[in-house]
Amino acid sequence: MAGHSKWANIQHRKGRQDEKRGKVWTRIIREITVAARAGGGDLATNPRLRLAVDRAKGANMPADRVKYNIDKATGNQEGVNYEEIRYEGYGIGGAAIVVDTMTDNKVRTVAEVRHAFSKHGGNMGTEGSVVFQFKHCGQLIFAPGTSEEKIMEVALEAGAEDVIAGEDGSIEVLTAYPDFEVVRDALEAAGLTPEVAEVTMRAENPIELTGEDAARMQKLLDVLEELDDTQNIFHNAEIDSSAL
Known part of the structure; x- marks a missing residue:
């Protein structure tokens, strides 16, 4: 999305997600289930499951509920096959x-x-x-007013593919899918917390x-x-x- 409306669209989307927390949790549980069944329940060796658990934390899902669904997906309990x-x-x-x-x-x-x-x-x-028409990639978006110079320095050093400044002052960092977690963690360690941090299909x-x-x-x-x-x-x- 072009710079002049990117931030408005992001805030609109987040507001709607907050209004529908129950549905958000349902989606995250499904993602945890599929990720754990496909790659096992060890977060250290299953990047897709790590991202799903990160989403769960971001949505304030209780840790015991997360663990229950990982255990259910990787154990012998009967459940729905998605x-x-x-x-x-x-x-x-x-x-x-x-x-x-x-x-x-x-x-x-x-x-x-x-x-x-x-x-x-x-x-x-x-x-x-x-x-x-879409690119599968990591995307981190920072609020207007965040230091573009600092973001660029940290992100590119950590392996980001691009840093894009929007007309509205927001800053977008793009990464290859395998590098997303490394770049996100480096930015957060530098005190740069993104408003959006996700693996997505970005429109070209x-x-x-x-x-x-x-x-x-x-x-x-x-x-x-x-x-x-x-x-x-x-x-x-x-x-x-x-x-x-």
Whole structure:
């Protein structure tokens, strides 16, 4: 997203996540479950599980609940088997949307995702139709007023790929996926705490939406976000803050 609305979009997204803590916890538990089953319950050797546990801490999930779900995923207890499925599509103005889901019933999930797209002005795409417009990477975003010089010095020394200053004063640090934790830890050790720190699918070519188009796009994203099986949504729409 371009600099003038990046910070407004970030604050809007965080506010909505805070309002839906129960759903956030459900998503994190699913991620912990899948990560632990795939790579084991040892945080030292399972980077995906480490990131999921970090998200759990950030969402104030109790440690005993985190441990219970890791133990459940790696033990012999019977539980739900989730399948990871990615859906791609187009939103308002041709904006690219990627919806990552975890589901125990993919027939139900694909029907719900397709219905959300078609009912709210979007179109479901085929596999690979839009994902090429995104980069899988680590992303750290700092609030306006944070020292760009200090961030750049620490981040690049730790192995970051790029440091981008936004027009609104926010600062974005990009890393390769394997380097995310090292760069994040180096920045935090230097007293630089990011507002956002995550492994994400970053849009390469943002599309600006204003007015009615921005509002319609936000509605489509909200509906997709509300689906029970949705884990993450990535898009390249730069939504005008006045429509939020």
